[in-house]
Amino acid sequence: MIRSPDNDRLKTIRKLRQKRWREKLGLFTAEGEDLVDAAELAAWEPEFVLRAGEDVEPELLDAVSTLGSGTGVIGVYPRRWADPRGEVLVYLHGVEDPGNVGAIVRSAHALADATVVLGPGCADPFSPKAVRASMGSVFARPPARAPLEALPGRRVALDSGSGDALGEVRLGDGPTVLCLGAEREGLPAEVLEAADAVVRIPLRPGGPESLNVAMAATVALYEVERRMRGHA
């Protein structure tokens, strides 16, 4: 039973709040029973798991938790990246908010069993906030890292201002790569130009000019699945 805040494992957990330590140590944390269960279900071996009252004094675990309410369990895991493959891929460019990156990982997993591919300028999907937003899907479908050029298949870029309505998107025989950019800036010109198709989600005139990027990705995944599976 760990009874000192100077314990090495607790120190490691504290360090892993920071991206540079996650990169240096090649580790990340998952807090709470649901996420630790998701890791186990995905057969993602932990470096170690600390349970309050079993392995560590509850107050000491709460003190290193990133959850305001504290937590009953924290697992530490090796970071692992996927290869960019599958029928549907979601390529993100400059999506800086970890909550959005995590939410997209979850939606991609739930709707299309799709892999999320991180391009330049994206938030770390292994940050505590992103892992939590993924609801554990980061274990089942870890993201890939790759430049857009390296991805197979038909590239469909989402843009808020231009392109055909999403519902008219034409899908090829091979994989579909949905490309989304940062909330405000959208996709850079070179990505839009390199796309096989540019589509927009139809929005009401006079309202907001765009959706939150996680919402846009989720709607696009729903529509692509609907068309691929022939849902009504």
Place this chain on the structure above:
Amino acid sequence: MIRSPDNDRLKTIRKLRQKRWREKLGLFTAEGEDLVDAAELAAWEPEFVLRAGEDVEPELLDAVSTLGSGTGVIGVYPRRWADPRGEVLVYLHGVEDPGNVGAIVRSAHALADATVVLGPGCADPFSPKAVRASMGSVFARPPARAPLEALPGRRVALDSGSGDALGEVRLGDGPTVLCLGAEREGLPAEVLEAADAVVRIPLRPGGPESLNVAMAATVALYEVERRMRGHA
């Protein structure tokens, strides 16, 4: 120019972080140029607006900001609720996360010009986090508060486990009320039973059993609009 942290306006802003003060004073805050602009665009008169360097010392404004990075402007506004009307309504039951409530207000505005109706157990849409997540849509389309029984139109309940696929949803001639529940618990039995239709968003087997509630609401709004407008 305000130069003291004991200034009454700064004290008011600090109080408005708490729900009980927002209710007591009937006010809420919006931080940042984009949100203050959205209020102005919606002709929502502020109680007062404080700009860093003009009305108040920048450090003092940063000190009352809820943004980690500080802010250049904070507006204080009277709370105002809408009436539940329109072609499309989104009824929320027990959605406790303010980020989700705000994001749904934004998606409802952007996709369907729809009003969000808050049932029991929902987060305050006028909290700083909800206002921010709404990206200012809370000014253009403020939410309503009403029990489900009071809403006009056809009630379509979203459930993660049961019902027809969303794409098969039948819409009536009158308004459509999309009903969504809390992330884990879903809608209570009485809401499901009172619904005219129960639908689910088709998810891949073996993956997560549900989407985040804001994602689910956004997909449902997209689908209803697609069918109402006859998008391909």
